[in-house]
Every structure is written in C-alpha cells, then in structure tokens.
Amino acid sequence: MSKKTILQAIRRNKPQSTMQSAQEDNYRSPSWSQEECKSLFIKNLQLQGGEIGTLAELQTQPVDFTREDLRAEYANAPLEKLNRLESVLIEGNFGVAENGAIWLEDKDLPQRIIPFITQQLIIRLHPSAIVATMHDAYRKINLTGTGYGVFISGPSKTADIEQCLVYGAHGAVKLTVIL
Amino acid sequence: MKQYRIGLFIPCYIDMFYPQVGIATLELLQKLGQEVVYPDKQTCCGQPLANSGAEKEAIATYKHFVAQFRGFDYIVTPSGSCAYHVRHHFDILEQTDDVRQVRENTFELCEFLTDILQVEDLKIKFPHRVGLHQSCHGLRGLKLASASELIEQRYSKLRRLLEKAEGIELIELDRPDECCGFGGTFSIFEPDVSVKMGRDRIADHERHHAEYITSYDMSCLMHMEGIIRRQGKAIKVIHVAEILNRNSL
Amino acid sequence: MNSTHAENAAQFLADEPRANWHDETLWIVRQKRDKAAANIPEWERLRQQASAIKDEVLANLDVYLEQFEAAAIKNGATVFWAADAAEFNQIMLNIIRRHKAKNIVKSKSMLTEECGLNRFLQSQGVEVVDTDLGERIIQFRHEAPSHIVLPAIHLKRQEIGETFHEKLGTEAGNSDPTYLTRAARKHLREKFLAAEIAITGVNFAVAETGSVVVCTNEGNADMGVQSAPVQIHCMGLEKILPRQTDLGVFTRLLARNATGQAVTSYTSHYMQPKPEGAMYIVIVDNGRSARLANPKYIQSLKCIRCGGCMNTCPVYRRSGGHSYGYVIPGPIGSILAPHTHHYPDLPFASSLCGSCSNVCPVKIEIHEQLYHWRQDLMQHRQTSWLKRMAMKATGIALSGNRRYNTLGAVARWAVAHLPRKLLYLPVNTWGVGRELPQAPQQSFKAWYKTNNPSKKQTS
Numbered sequence: 001m002s003k004k005t006i007l008q009a010i011r012r013n014k015p016q017s018t019m020q021s022a023q024e025d026n027y028r029s030p031s032w033s034q035e036e037c038k039s040l041f042i043k044n045l046q047l048q049g050g051e052i053g054t055l056a057e058l059q060t061q062p063v064d065f066t067r068e069d070l071r072a073e074y075a076n077a078p079l080e081k082l083n084r085l086e087s088v089l090i091e092g093n094f095g096v097a098e099n100g101a102i103w104l105e106d107k108d109l110p111q112r113i114i115p116f117i118t119q120q121l122i123i124r125l126h127p128s129a130i131v132a133t134m135h136d137a138y139r140k141i142n143l144t145g146t147g148y149g150v151f152i153s154g155p156s157k158t159a160d161i162e163q164c165l166v167y168g169a170h171g172a173v174k175l176t177v178i179l
Numbered sequence: 180m181k182q183y184r185i186g187l188f189i190p191c192y193i194d195m196f197y198p199q200v201g202i203a204t205l206e207l208l209q210k211l212g213q214e215v216v217y218p219d220k221q222t223c224c225g226q227p228l229a230n231s232g233a234e235k236e237a238i239a240t241y242k243h244f245v246a247q248f249r250g251f252d253y254i255v256t257p258s259g260s261c262a263y264h265v266r267h268h269f270d271i272l273e274q275t276d277d278v279r280q281v282r283e284n285t286f287e288l289c290e291f292l293t294d295i296l297q298v299e300d301l302k303i304k305f306p307h308r309v310g311l312h313q314s315c316h317g318l319r320g321l322k323l324a325s326a327s328e329l330i331e332q333r334y335s336k337l338r339r340l341l342e343k344a345e346g347i348e349l350i351e352l353d354r355p356d357e358c359c360g361f362g363g364t365f366s367i368f369e370p371d372v373s374v375k376m377g378r379d380r381i382a383d384h385e386r387h388h389a390e391y392i393t394s395y396d397m398s399c400l401m402h403m404e405g406i407i408r409r410q411g412k413a414i415k416v417i418h419v420a421e422i423l424n425r426n427s428l
Numbered sequence: 429m430n431s432t433h434a435e436n437a438a439q440f441l442a443d444e445p446r447a448n449w450h451d452e453t454l455w456i457v458r459q460k461r462d463k464a465a466a467n468i469p470e471w472e473r474l475r476q477q478a479s480a481i482k483d484e485v486l487a488n489l490d491v492y493l494e495q496f497e498a499a500a501i502k503n504g505a506t507v508f509w510a511a512d513a514a515e516f517n518q519i520m521l522n523i524i525r526r527h528k529a530k531n532i533v534k535s536k537s538m539l540t541e542e543c544g545l546n547r548f549l550q551s552q553g554v555e556v557v558d559t560d561l562g563e564r565i566i567q568f569r570h571e572a573p574s575h576i577v578l579p580a581i582h583l584k585r586q587e588i589g590e591t592f593h594e595k596l597g598t599e600a601g602n603s604d605p606t607y608l609t610r611a612a613r614k615h616l617r618e619k620f621l622a623a624e625i626a627i628t629g630v631n632f633a634v635a636e637t638g639s640v641v642v643c644t645n646e647g648n649a650d651m652g653v654q655s656a657p658v659q660i661h662c663m664g665l666e667k668i669l670p671r672q673t674d675l676g677v678f679t680r681l682l683a684r685n686a687t688g689q690a691v692t693s694y695t696s697h698y699m700q701p702k703p704e705g706a707m708y709i710v711i712v713d714n715g716r717s718a719r720l721a722n723p724k725y726i727q728s729l730k731c732i733r734c735g736g737c738m739n740t741c742p743v744y745r746r747s748g749g750h751s752y753g754y755v756i757p758g759p760i761g762s763i764l765a766p767h768t769h770h771y772p773d774l775p776f777a778s779s780l781c782g783s784c785s786n787v788c789p790v791k792i793e794i795h796e797q798l799y800h801w802r803q804d805l806m807q808h809r810q811t812s813w814l815k816r817m818a819m820k821a822t823g824i825a826l827s828g829n830r831r832y833n834t835l836g837a838v839a840r841w842a843v844a845h846l847p848r849k850l851l852y853l854p855v856n857t858w859g860v861g862r863e864l865p866q867a868p869q870q871s872f873k874a875w876y877k878t879n880n881p882s883k884k885q886t887s
Contacts, residue, residue, distance in 0.1 A: 002511035003497075006665065006713045010490040013721035027676070044690055079621050079655060098680075099690035112702060113654030116647045116694075134691070135676035143637050143672065147503075147700030151679075154693045156647040160562035160578065162585045163453050164605035169561055170616060171647025171694070191826070194872040195836040196865040201872035217876050222832035228823055230780065230799070231815070232806030236823030243827050268799075319782035327462065328740065328786035330471040354455070358742045362779025367857050369777060371438040374861030375447070375746050376779070405862030 029132045037097040037130040038179070045100030048154030049167055050175040053122075058176065062087040062122050065110060074110035082113060087120035092177075094129040096137050096151070102177065103141065105149035112148050121152070121172040127179045180296055184214045186251035188285070190261045190397070191223035197397050203424035204257040204288055210426070211296060218247040226264040230363040234271060241272055249277040253295065254285040257420045259317020259395045260363075262287040267320060288420055289395050290323055293336045299343075301426040306346025309422075310389035311337055312380070312403070313356050314396035323395065327355050337395055337419060344422070350387040357383075361402035377406045384414060391417050433777040436751035437743075450582065451745040457578075458739040460688025461787065467690075468680065478677050479791040482730035485668050486720065492635040492668045493711065499638025504700045505707040513543035516712045520545060520627075520660065521552055523708055527658050529624035533616075535642070535649040536560040537629025538576050538733055539662050539712055541755045545627075556627070557619045559648040561612050568595045574749025576756055577686050577735035582748050616648070626652030630663035631732070632678055633709075636671045639699045640709060643682060643692040650696055660708040661698060665716050666729040678732065681789040686734040715766065724800055728763045730790040737784035737794055743777055752777065759784035763797040772810040775801035833873065840867040 032040065042052055065071050065088055074082070090109065092102040102123050104115060115121050131137050143149060156171030167173055185208060189201040208215045224244055225237035244265070248254045256262050265285040272278045292298045313335065317323040324335035341347060360366065360376025381403055384392050392414065394400050400416040407414055441447050465471045485492060497507045510516035516539075524532065532549075534540065534556050546556050546567075558567045562579035566572065568591050573579030580588070589603030598611045628649045632641040640661045642649045653659045669675065683689040701707035719729055738744045738758035749757035752774060754765040762774035775798045784794040805811055806819070825831045842851065844867040852859040 009717035169646035198872035232802035233819035239827035315781035358781035
C-alpha cells in the first residue's frame, strides 16, 4: 500500500509553514431573535421546496418514528418493507435559519435510509430549536459516538434536464416541517 | 490642482492605429495643467508577448520601457490593460529603484483623473446614449470599478467621470461586465470564441439602444469595432479620452 | 481528443442557437449565484477564511491525513491509500471482489472520472450504475460529463427523451423533464434496492472526527450508501478539513457558489458503517502530492469542485465542456490538467478576464495561474515552433525604437495598400469575423514629432 510513499512525498513537497490554525472561531453569529430565526427558517425552507404544515392538515397517516415502539419495530425491517413507506414522521434535532436545513442523526432514525426511501418526509421541529447559521450548527453538533448525521433542507430534487427543477429525484418527493 | 511631471505612455496599437486617442489624452492632461512629456523612443509594454507565454522574450521590451519612463512623477496611459501589465507583470524584472517606481507610478487615465488629480467635473457636453465597456484588466486587475462577481460597494471610476457630462445617457447592460473576447492574442488563437464573445457584447449594448460604446481600453474597442464594421452595424466605439477631451476647460 | 480547444469550440459554435442556449442557461446559474452570495453580507470574508483554511491544510497535509485516518479507523472504517489511478482502480476492484458484489451504484465523484474507474471496472467485467440523474444520462449515451456539477448540461431535453425511450422504454417523443425524472427514479430505485456496494465521492473529510461529508440534491448518495451493506468513499487527498467547525465555512459557500442554493438538499456526514455493514475510505494521490512541490501552482489543490468558474467563464459557456478534452473542463480544469504531457492548449483557452478568480470560493487566482502556465509551456517548447519563432521576432521588434517604428509603418502601409483578398487570407484569423483597423495617415509618434505641443506650450 502506498500510504508511506504518499506521506513521504507530502512531507518532502509541502510548503514550509508552521502549524498555524486558520480557524476563526470568533465568528459572530447574526443577532437574530428567536422569531426572526423562525421566519427566516420558514422562508428558506420554502425556497428549497419544503413545506410548513400541521399534523391535522396532513393528507397522510405517517409512520410515527417519534414513538419508541415504532422505531424499534422498524430497526430491522427489510428494504422491501421500507420501500413501501408512504410517509414518516421524524423528530428533528434543530434547524438552521439561513438555509432551512434540519439536522437528523442515528438516534432519530430506526434506519438511516428512512428519510430518503419514504415518499413523503415529515419532520417535527421545536420552533425554539433554530440556530442562525451553519457556523452555529456545526458548533452544536457532536458527532462523537454517532455513526451518521445529515442536514436535510428540502425534498430530493434535480435540475439535470435542461436546468428544469423537478422534485423527487431519488429521495423523498415531499418534505413537510411541523413547527 | 497639483501639477505633476507626467510621462505619457501611448500603447503600441494606439500609436499605430488610433493616434486620435493619444492626442486626446495628451490634450486633456495639458488642459488640466499637467506637464506632459512623451518619451518618443517608447515602444510597447510587452503584454502581447507575455500573454502568449513569451514573457522571457518580452524582458528586453520591459527594460526598454523602464528606461524610457524612469524619473517621472507619474506615467499615464489611456489603457487599463497596459497599465495593469506594467504594474503587475513587471515583477519578473530585477526590482531596481527604477523598476519599482515605474511600476508604482503607472496609472490608467481614468484612475489618474479620479484618484490623483481628483477631478470632479470636466464640464463635458456629450448628448448621446452611451454604454460602458469596463474592460477586464482595468476592472478586475486595477479595480477601476466594482466587479459584478464581488459582494462589495458598487462604484466605477469611468462612470463617475462620465455621468456629469451634459446630455449623456449612460445605459445599463444585461451583463454589466462580461468580457468582450479580445484577450490579446486570444483573439487570434481562438478566433471563433473571441468573435462570438464580441458579437454578444455588442448585442447587449444594442439591446439597450447605445449609440456609443466607450471604454478605457482601445484594444477591446478595436476588436468590437472590427466586428461592427464587418457586420455593417450603426453603433460606434469611442475611447473615453475622446469624450473627456470634449470639455470646455 | 486530438483536436485543439479552438477547433472544438469552432464546432460547438457552428450551431449558434444551441450555443446561445448553453451560454444563457449557465449565465442564469451565475446570476443565481450572485443573488445567493449577496444574501451573505460577510461573503468576501468567508472566501478569505475558506482560502486560509485550505492554505493551512496544504501546509500540514500529512498531519491532517494521518489524524483523519486514525479517527476514521477508530470509527470502524477501513482506509486505503492509492498513489495513482491504477492503484486506486485495483483497490476498488479488490473490495468489490472481496464482497463478491455484482450490483454496484455510484453517486457523483469527479475523482472516479479522473481515474477512469468505470472503464477499468468494465474491462474486468464489473458494471457500475451512476445514480446522479445527469451522470446516468451521459452513462447511457457513453459520453463524458461536460460540467462537474451539471454533467448533462450540454444536452437538450429531446435528446434525453430519445435516450430514455431507447434505454428505459419511455414514450417516444415525450421529453417532459418531470416525466423523464420519474422514469429515472423508478429505474434507479430498483438499482438502489439491489445494490451490494455503494460508491461515493467526498466533498469534505474532517480530520478531527474522521467523518466524510457528501453533498447532493437528489439524495442519491444516501439512497445508495444506506441501501447497500458496503459503502466506499473515494477522496482526493486534498479534501481534508482540519475541524468540524470548518464545515460551517465551506457548507455556506459550496451550494451558493455552485447553483445559487443556500445549501444542498442533503449534506450527509458518514462516520461509522451501518450495523453489519462495511465502510471503506480510499485516499487518492494521483499527482496531487507532486503539485504540492510547486509553489506557483499549489493553489489549484484548494479547489472544492463547485463549478462556479465554469458558469462564469465566457469561454466555457461558448465552447462547452467537451471542447476542453480534459475530465474537468473550464478554467479550473485548465490549471488542474497535466499540461506538459497533454493539453498544452488549455491555458490558452481563456481571455484572462479574471471572472473565475473573482467567483472562486477559495480565492484561487485561476487566471494568473493560466498566465503562468502559458510561460511554462512556452519555455518547455510545448507550443508550436512557428509560434515560438514569431514571439522571438516580435520580442526583438518591440524592444527597439527604430525596429518598432518600422513594424508600425509596415502594418499601416499593408492595411492601407494591400488588396483585400491578400489582407484577408485565411491565415489572418483576426479577419475571419472582424475588419482590421483602418490605417491613419500617421502614427501618434509621427504626429507628436511635427506638433510637439508640449514644447510649443513651454517655449
């Protein structure tokens, strides 16, 4: 294996410089209020093709993965069963105002594929759990001990045919967020 | 207004084909009370060579340039591209005092007028619809105007000089600062893309009913004029010095 | 491809309406980018910071790579290192054989394009299904991507409709994008469910946590990775970021600069294999460590493959991605390509307008790099003999006053007196679409000699 040769080449060739950190952790988050964060989140989520809704308005009976028993039931479900999922409800960890993204990780998901394989994804999010920017988001996330995490900011989409926007390329065709 | 001793740098293609631009530049600076000297053994800044990859072959030309222009307070030229080349790409010469001074003191005409002479109103009359061609080297290299890609305060030294002219109507373009496709020897080595870029640029000005396209770079205008004449279009090109020199100072 | 960029571009431009469409479509993407960037008041500072982080990475690449590897192994991943394309392809084949996999899906990875992975695996009897819609389209058509973010941007919907009719049995003549996308969804859903191995590229790899980050809009990376028991993430060794918080900077820049979205629909962080699954990470050099040695060109390694420079490039938009002949087209491709052996014309496929450098989220001075490549290619005699001699001669002519004056006089005389037929011979490429400037009666220099206004004024 070439690990040694590659690392040797890097050591030989890399620019001379001291170990200096470029991180600017003094980034100041915009001073948006809770309300402003919420309305920005909604605006940006909608720009990305996501919808805001309530449980009552939903036309569908989602499989409710905020319930522990259903999470357990689906933990070992085969792909064929998951592929028949019409809609699922998942509890989101927190949202990001500047882009409408929502953070999900292993503990929220019976299986990692669920938010993608379902036709409709419904995420419940506490309106106070919205941070301003991705800087704030990454300060919040602790991946240690987690196997997988994802920001979801809308339904699956593509514009690969003549730049025409189509929702539902491979993942969920619809994303609804319940605040 | 302060008076300086200025070395007038007239780029090769202006000397050879557009003497009226050189004359306008000279007259304008004189009217503004400047002492203008034209070192009459000057040739070229060497950019055509360097842009083609022949920087080494251009060194003799660079040195000749420095020898002609050392010792002036400022070197002023009606070309953003040539000024950029001297300032930026003469870095391969040994940086003697002369080289350093020549590089630092070389200015494109519009930036010399706005930044050094701090001209406010030239009392020009130019009752026409005019489109601005903010050539790339001046725009992105010398920062004569804010570039559309950057998130920064909008400004334009060219616009500032022209907008006070009596009767002038400055048009807005769909693509404010797209390259016209001249690109020096690019125009010869990639003629199809170059001409297509030029045609598209002219069409943008035509769509907004410009009578004139003006710029601080005659090279871009030479390229667009070549296309305009080939296609028998009505729109005209004019170097900004020719407009600015129509003043009543 | 043996023809030059200029020849390919001429061919692309022969169909002018189509070229206009290509130009306009990508210009709209550029405009969306402008709008998204303008939404972030600190945009220029973010670019500065991204650039500084990448500088830090390159100066300490060995340290961060080892840190990343250790963290990834601790997370349960297996890490391989490949010195070049051949070793990379062999590693991939070995993993596939070890798992006896027949069904393999792959989401977008320019690295696998660079290494010719699909072609190699095919020669070994292994089929890989590309799952990004644009990539699937060009895979059906046996074409290369013409853009690194929008691989099928050179195609019209009718052409895609015909391809899908032939390959997927969609209705003849139906080229509705929604209809075609639904057909692809159905077709690829089957591939995902059957997949034994999923391959992805990598947008960012975080040294601190050992995680790899992949950004998609379609969700195809996750549909593959989360369906298949085995996941393989392929990364160029420059993809490293030191810290998780650095992702804050880069995820804010990437999608905004690429397509004008605030963020991609999915930003996935892969840390550990699935229960009973396997996770591999392959780190590839393929010329990158050698590029580190050259301070002049090291900047190109900062690229995050957003494609922004392609969308803004006036030459790219009017010549198409395939005209470049290298796997990564456009301005960034022209400084990444291995010039001295192949592609000596690419640094000249630019007007050096500098728009690429202004949009670059990590502030690579792309157009300055192109300028330097031109010098190097000339020095290494990679340009034609004729051009080199012409440059030598011009260099001599321009360095002396008398020689220069003669040149000017000859040029003015020629334009004024030579018959049009002779002036506009095909060798005069200027004259193909343009008139030569008209010859004035005298040069500025000659005018100055007779008028010498400064002397008159001062005397």
